[in-house]
Amino acid sequence: MERLICCANTSAFRRDRGCIHVYGSDLELLEQSVICLLPFLRHFSNEDIRKATGGFGRIVSKNSLGSVYKAHFQDGFVATVKEVNAFHQEKDAFFGYVDVLGRLHHRHIVSLRGFSAGPERFLVFEYAENGSLKDYLRDYISREHRNPIFQLGLLILELITGQSPGKEGTDLVQWVQGSNNTHVVHKMIDPDLGNNYDSKELKDLLTLAKLCTKRGAKPTFSIQQILRYLQMKVESLMPVVPHM
Template sequence: MVKVAVVISFNPSYNFWFNLIDISQLHFLRHFSNKNIKRATAGFRIVANLSSGPVYRAKFQDGLMAMVKEVKTFPQGKAAFYKEVQLLGHLHHCHLVGLRGFSTGRERFLVFEYTERGSLKEHLTDPLKTPLTWKTRLLIVTGVAAALEYLYFFCNPPIYHVSINSSNVLLDENFNAKLSDVGLLGSRGNHIGKSHLLCSRECMDQECRNIIFQLGVLILELITGQPSEEDGTDLLVQWVQDSNFLRSMHKIVDPALGNTYDSIELRTLLIVARLCTKTDGNPKFSMQQILWYLQRKAD
């Protein structure tokens, strides 16, 4: 059986509160040499474009298939980089792209598991790909919500730095969603590395609102087939906030779905997207409630 993996860049600007570690403590991850990675990426063929940048196809001499992107900078130094690798290496969830290894030296790389079918965006926009079924789309958003629940409630420190869009959702051979752009708590603020107890409620609420909003936009992407990078996304968010949005809901469905979708499920998913993308006040529900609802629909 051919082994596969993905290498994705990581370029954070975190301040760490923990004791520094060395490379010997990363024995549970594979250590790649720069030379092997460069040889494996000969030609630099782009196979995916995440929001953090392109990733490249690689083939190692031992048969390992991968996608590679260089970590351009990491000002905190090697010890901080090793700790980052250690923390990411301990994230284990079926809907997260799992870290498998890393590379250090003049250049640094992170090595993640490979996802055979590329990004969700490709499947929504490439006319040469078979359109995703309604059931598959529902399972994809359910998988993403499950990954978010894990990051928010079951990680210590909790992970709030997540970029959720069709470019960063990767699909394996069975079309299972794998969230790829994940970082540590506080990448956008100065509350880095604090636990739930130490982080201010206001800060946690704001980060949670951002995540829930992004999930709502992803639901709209899956329904319409329109990636969030397109200018029309703001219009969709405005449309779903209109009090009469349900009257025209069939007009915004991805034409590739034809009439194969469930109208009742469409209506309820749009209501979830509407609640997620409300910008006035705090969300009236938690990520766990969203996941529970989506799981019921997926089942």
């Protein structure tokens, strides 16, 4: 069944099997679709980010892939701002990333509160005290491996198990790559989930995580394809909006 979402002062976006199909090539439409579908996310300009970070002076950490800042916005909102250079040439992938992160709610993941799309790209997370950026903001782009596909697989494993990944994710990766782990899957599930999960969906996610974290093998899929797949999974759980 086709679903239609209409937003004020924007074009229509057709949903087919959970994927967003944007009419036209203008990426501004894709940006508007993310804003419509995730209305709780705030959209900041680069100037908003610059002012909130004291001219990009409140640096929490920095590496070759970007910097992390503490931000104080004019309305009193305090946040952690992550510069995202990995998607510099792939704006569609950036919005896919925002879409997935915006739907994640987990005790081990700091919630995404907003984003800034350009020309420089930033993710705005809720601020966590006590150096929690290091402990909780496990941004798969900024880790040692610096392979977004590997790190997305690791993030999926963290969400499923509720466990920290160990040094460079070795503990969880060794588990999921094990050939005889199917009979102990239920022991690895995050207790917070209880029995509120679909076994088939869980196995599908574990298979995806296993493919993403397989060492030494060149992935046969792109980060965009993975994000699209996860979007489909999320959208399948959303109520259908009847065609008007």
